[in-house]
Amino acid sequence: MHEIGVRETTRFLGLTFNTETILMTWLVMAIVVIISCLAVRNLKVIPTGCQNFIEIIVVWLHGQIDSMMGKRGRMLAPFIVTLFLFLLTSNLIGLIPTLASPTNDLNTTLGLALLVVVMVHCLGLYFKKGHYIAHFFQPFAPFVVINMIEEIAKPITLAFRLFGNILAGEILIIVLLRLTENPFWMTIPSVAWLGFSIFISCVHAVIFTMLSMAYLGNALKDSH
Amino acid sequence: MIEINATLIAQVLNFLILVVLLRVLAYKPVSRLLEQRSKKIQDSIDKAEADQKAAEETLVQYKAKLADANVKAQEIVEKAEKVARDEHDAAVLATKKEIEQMKATAAEDIQREREKIAAQLRGEVVSLSLAAAGKVISKNIDNKENERLINDFINSLDKEKLGDLSC
Numbered sequence: 001m002h003e004i005g006v007r008e009t010t011r012f013l014g015l016t017f018n019t020e021t022i023l024m025t026w027l028v029m030a031i032v033v034i035i036s037c038l039a040v041r042n043l044k045v046i047p048t049g050c051q052n053f054i055e056i057i058v059v060w061l062h063g064q065i066d067s068m069m070g071k072r073g074r075m076l077a078p079f080i081v082t083l084f085l086f087l088l089t090s091n092l093i094g095l096i097p098t099l100a101s102p103t104n105d106l107n108t109t110l111g112l113a114l115l116v117v118v119m120v121h122c123l124g125l126y127f128k129k130g131h132y133i134a135h136f137f138q139p140f141a142p143f144v145v146i147n148m149i150e151e152i153a154k155p156i157t158l159a160f161r162l163f164g165n166i167l168a169g170e171i172l173i174i175v176l177l178r179l180t181e182n183p184f185w186m187t188i189p190s191v192a193w194l195g196f197s198i199f200i201s202c203v204h205a206v207i208f209t210m211l212s213m214a215y216l217g218n219a220l221k222d223s224h
Numbered sequence: 225m226i227e228i229n230a231t232l233i234a235q236v237l238n239f240l241i242l243v244v245l246l247r248v249l250a251y252k253p254v255s256r257l258l259e260q261r262s263k264k265i266q267d268s269i270d271k272a273e274a275d276q277k278a279a280e281e282t283l284v285q286y287k288a289k290l291a292d293a294n295v296k297a298q299e300i301v302e303k304a305e306k307v308a309r310d311e312h313d314a315a316v317l318a319t320k321k322e323i324e325q326m327k328a329t330a331a332e333d334i335q336r337e338r339e340k341i342a343a344q345l346r347g348e349v350v351s352l353s354l355a356a357a358g359k360v361i362s363k364n365i366d367n368k369e370n371e372r373l374i375n376d377f378i379n380s381l382d383k384e385k386l387g388d389l390s391c
Contacts, residue, residue, distance in 0.1 A: 007227070015230035022234055029242045036250035043257050058254050077255070078247035086242055107231035115236050 007105070021105040028089045028102055036085070069217035072127065076216060079119075083112070084209040087162070091201030094170050095194060101166050109163040113155035116212045120154075124219035132219070158211055165204050169197040350378055 008019045039054050047055055061081055065073040087103065094101030102108045124132040136147045176190045353374050358367075 009229070015233075017234055018229065018231040021231055022238075025235060025238050029238060029245075032242060033245050033249060036246055040250045040253045043253055054254060055258065058251075058258065078251040079243050081251060082239070082243040082246045085246070086239060102235070105231065105235075107228060108235045110228065111232040111235040112239060114232075115239065 018105055018107060020100055021102050021108060024093065024100050025090075025102040025108065027099070028086060028093055031093070032082075032085050032089050064213065068213045070221040072220040073213075073217065076220075080209060080213060083116075083212060084205055087112075087205035087208050088202065091166055091205055092198065094166060095173070095197055095201070101170065103162055104167040104170050106159065106163045110155065110159040112208070113158035116158065116215060117151070117155040120215045120219045123216065127220060154215060158208060162204050162208050165200055169193075169200055173197065346378065350374060353378070 007021070010017050010019045010022075039050065043051060058081075061077060062074070065077055065080060069076065090101050090103045090108070092101075093099050094104055121132075128135075136151075137144050138147075172193055173190065176186050176193055180186060350371075354371060357370060357374060361370075
């Protein structure tokens with residue numbers, strides 16, 4: 001029986017790893033890579049069939065990046081597209097029975113959120129130098145406290161929003177089936193919730209990606 | 225339930241690996257293709273514009289050439305007309321001259337013929353007169369004297385009468 005919240009761990013090189021999360025992540029990675037490779041094999045200058053669809057996505061993504069992150073954003077396009085595909089696949093894979101979302105583990109979401117935030121600060125320092133540090137003291141020096149809270153809140157909200165939604169979705173799937181003696185009566189609520197979870201999975205993949213883009217955009221854009 | 229451990233680092237690394245994989249396997253080919261296509265389209269547009277420009281230039285050149293040719297043709301026609309007129313005038317002049325010359329020659333011929341005939345007539349008159357006179361006064365005077373006399377007579381006639389003789 002699946003115990004909610006209890007994770008099997010593996011010790012390796014003196015470090016503790018959540019076995020299921022790591023395995024599911026590898027599975028997700030494999031799926032993403034296979035889908036991507038299938039999508040981009042046999043590319044032609046004159047597009048046909050599903051190549052049109054992929055190009056629409058890439059062009060749309062470039063448009064989003066250009067408008068949100070400016071010209072420098074293009075170099076982060078692979079990062080953004082990978083983030084989205086990874087999150088989408090991770091969120092959805094948990095809806096398949098016996099599989100779990102890597103994103104139902106705070107380690108994953110917080111890891112990604114911290115990665116984004118670290119990138120934001122590194123890129124901000126690299127491109128804006130002193131201006132980047134100065135902007136924490138805007139509009140006047142004491143605001144540094146509020147700005148720091150905001151900067152710390154960014155990864156935390158990013159991580160917990162995704163983690164909470166996905167974990168809650170998976171928990172409710174299990175809970176709904178255990179509410180009554182005869183699981184048959186729970187078919188309709190279960191299916192409805194499953195459908196809603198699919199929607200939630202997509203929405204949170206988009207939210208996480210969009211917020212990351214917005215944070216990164218602040219660091220990359222010349223605001224003056 | 226919520227436990228942060230080394231999984232966090234592993235997940236970050238996993239994700240970064242995925243980023244690199246996708247960048248190499250999927251994103252690069254697509255973006256390269258898009259770039260390639262937009263370059264191709266740009267090239268096509270540039271070429272079309274250049275071609276159009278060249279065509280327009282050629283058209284302008286041809287128009288200029290055509291106008292030039294028209295002017296030249298007009299000039300040639302005018303020149304030809306002038307030459308023809310001159311030639312015509314010259315021919316008329318030459319013909320007139322020729323006619324004048326022919327008239328003069330004819331007048332000369334007539335004059336010569338008249339003199340020739342007059343001389344002939346005079347000779348005949350002399351011989352006729354001689355014959356007649358000879359018959360009239362034969363033996364009186366020798367032939368030489370007779371001829372002299374008659375010639376004198378006729379010469380006087382020449383001066384007085386023959387000049388008015390119409391031929």
